Amino acid sequence: MLLVLVGFALSQAVWAQALPRAVAQQRAEQVSELFNWYYAAVYGTGAYKIGEETVGVIRLPMAYTIREATEKQWGLRLTFPVSAALAEFDLTEFDIGRISAVGLSVLPGIEAEIPLRPGWVVKPFVNAGGGWEFKRDTSAFIWSVGASTLYRRALKNRWLLGLGGKLTYAGYSADGTDSVLGAVSIGGDLGFPIEMEIAGRQAILGAQLIGTMYFNKLEFLLPGSPTEDISNEVELALTLGVRKPIEFLGASFDRIGLGYRQGSDGLKGVRIVASFPF
Numbered sequence: 001m002l003l004v005l006v007g008f009a010l011s012q013a014v015w016a017q018a019l020p021r022a023v024a025q026q027r028a029e030q031v032s033e034l035f036n037w038y039y040a041a042v043y044g045t046g047a048y049k050i051g052e053e054t055v056g057v058i059r060l061p062m063a064y065t066i067r068e069a070t071e072k073q074w075g076l077r078l079t080f081p082v083s084a085a086l087a088e089f090d091l092t093e094f095d096i097g098r099i100s101a102v103g104l105s106v107l108p109g110i111e112a113e114i115p116l117r118p119g120w121v122v123k124p125f126v127n128a129g130g131g132w133e134f135k136r137d138t139s140a141f142i143w144s145v146g147a148s149t150l151y152r153r154a155l156k157n158r159w160l161l162g163l164g165g166k167l168t169y170a171g172y173s174a175d176g177t178d179s180v181l182g183a184v185s186i187g188g189d190l191g192f193p194i195e196m197e198i199a200g201r202q203a204i205l206g207a208q209l210i211g212t213m214y215f216n217k218l219e220f221l222l223p224g225s226p227t228e229d230i231s232n233e234v235e236l237a238l239t240l241g242v243r244k245p246i247e248f249l250g251a252s253f254d255r256i257g258l259g260y261r262q263g264s265d266g267l268k269g270v271r272i273v274a275s276f277p278f
Contacts, residue, residue, distance in 0.1 A: 150163070191206035
């Protein structure tokens with residue numbers, strides 16, 4: 001993880017641009033606004049770029065299962081995702097140094113798993129927590145509530161199909177500013193078993209495609225530039241997974257892969273994929 005973090009920091013030099021002194025000073029004064037608190041908390045491990053700014057994120061999706069779901073009873077688990085955000089900027093003006101902002105968010109919550117029929121579940125969830133930005137000692141209250149649904153089945157040609165959807169209502173409060181958004185996500189997941197084992201489990205090559213539309217635009221407050229508003233995004237990921245999930249810190253991981261995300265108004269991102277997020 002440290003190597004990933006260092007890589008994010010070094011990558012900022014590639015995107016650095018010379019800025020007028022007034023703009024650089026404004027950015028220094030508004031360093032707490034360099035990323036959207038909610039988006040940084042849920043993005044996952046990777047890096048995304050919006051406008052001239054890039055944010056690196058390392059996310060640990062820790063969880064504890066209270067009760068496993070069966071065909072006859074609900075499942076219940078506590079979630080405890082922790083995200084570290086890195087926003088670092090290299091301002092090449094004559095006497096302006098590099099400005100960096102490091103943040104941390106903790107978003108504990110609870111999630112139920114309700115079986116509707118074999119292969120089909122609904123998962124209502126609620127999360128509430130906080131975020132802290134260390135350079136200016138600012139903080140935010142972050143929350144989300146919603147539900148996801150997942151349908152899985154094996155096709156006759158050995159392909160494994162997954163279809164998912166999620167409805168989210170979320171937001172944050174920071175520095176006297178409230179930001180609220182609604183979003184709907186729809187995705188598909190295809191996997192094909194191959195003659196290979198990983199940790200004693202059959203390996204699966206896969207690909208997943210996920211699209212998200214925001215009911216009210218996702219806002220990024222970028223110092224020195226207009227607010228960037230994102231109305232939609234799409235992500236394509238290629239993965240190598242296993243049929244039986246691997247447990248780590250209470251979270252289940254059934255694949256590893258790389259996803260590329262692109263959204264409206266110039267949003268671009270790359271992240272590590274460890275599950276189908278529905």
